[in-house]
Amino acid sequence: RIRRRELRSPHGLDSFGPCFFSIFKSLVPSEDEIVKQEQLLLSLKKLVKKEWPDAELHLYGSCANSFGVSNSDIDVCLAINDYEISKLDILLKLADILESSNLQNVQALTRARVPIVKMMDPVTGISCDICVNNRLALVNTKLLKDYAQIDQRLRQLAFIVKHWAKSRRVNETYQGTLSSYAYVLMCIHFLQTRKPAILPCLQGMEATCRVTVNETECAYFDKVEKLKNFGARNKESITQLLWAFFHYWAYCHDYTNDVISVRTGRIISKQEKDWTRRIGNDRHLICIEDPFQVSHDLGRVVDKFSIKILREEFERAADILQYNSNPSVTLFEPYIP
Ligand code: ATP
Ligand code: MG
Incomplete structure (x- = not known):
């Protein structure tokens, strides 16, 4: 059902660390x-x-x-x-x-x-x-910003993933692919579930910030300056994480049954959320729970055509990071229809 390959990062990918890091630097606004x-x-x-x-x-x-x-x-x-x-x-x-x-x-x-x-x-x-x-957008903006302050690898990973998604044209919600917001949530969830974890689950901790927006209670631990060393036990480099991120979405994620949830910091089941079938326009072919508006699936824009495109792009990225001799260039080659 799920294709699994060797879960080992290839030798030599770390020699591209400086290339990926300079791509990250070039994307940071002046x-x-x-x-x-x-x-x-x-x-x-x-x-x-x-x-x-x-x-x-x-x-x-x-x-x-x-x-x-x-x-x-x-x-x-x-x-x-x-x-x-x-x-x-x-x-x-x-x-x-x-x-x-x-x-x-x-x-x-x-x-x-x-x-x-x-x-x-x-x-x-x-x-x-x-x-x-x-x-709600103001609150989720603050949540993302707070996560970014815990471990610098989140910002590096998300910049590179967003840059990849824009280059490959899979960051176009009106075409059925994912929003930038969805990609950042995917990166946060991925780092929450590394072993050892690189990010905590802020909504699972004692709440130090609380707001109610249209009946939705938004509460989480926001004293992130106290969490600066949270991910220190995990020594994975940005290239290893990039490889593992695409490997996960290409070959390990269970698209049939799983929902990624930053709110809980784990995978939850589609069954539990009643996201197992199409309702109206929501097809739930890739499921990303909004951290506050929990009935909202950020993958709902994805349809039976765009899911194929997305998964092919995840596989392409994973394979480039596994085998390509010039991954820091090939990964971002523009998609030409
Ligand atoms: P970009 O750099 O691509 O503009 P962005 O983070 O600004 O990235 P947008 O798609 O412009 O992404 O969305 C702006 C903000 O609106 C998000 O950061 C988020 O706060 C909110 N937002 C976007 N889409 C959703 C959504 N489907 N549900 C809830 N909030 C959303
Ligand atoms: Mg924007």
């Missing part, structure tokens, strides 16, 4: 870029305050969860307590405000699953998506 992001946020805050003095703007997504690569768009959330006016009207009003300032390509996407206003700032060249009152 100081200059971060300054520009802050500039843009500040000017947006000024515009918004004029219309809604009590509103707040927060960064979320990859520019705030520490998994952002250079030249990414920024994600902003407008937090507003105005019950007189509907969310969609707020978005339309916001689009008006932005349009009449000097922002370009302003577009309100009111029918998206998460409605947003998109725009581009000609001063900094940064594109930006703004949503309204998406507080």
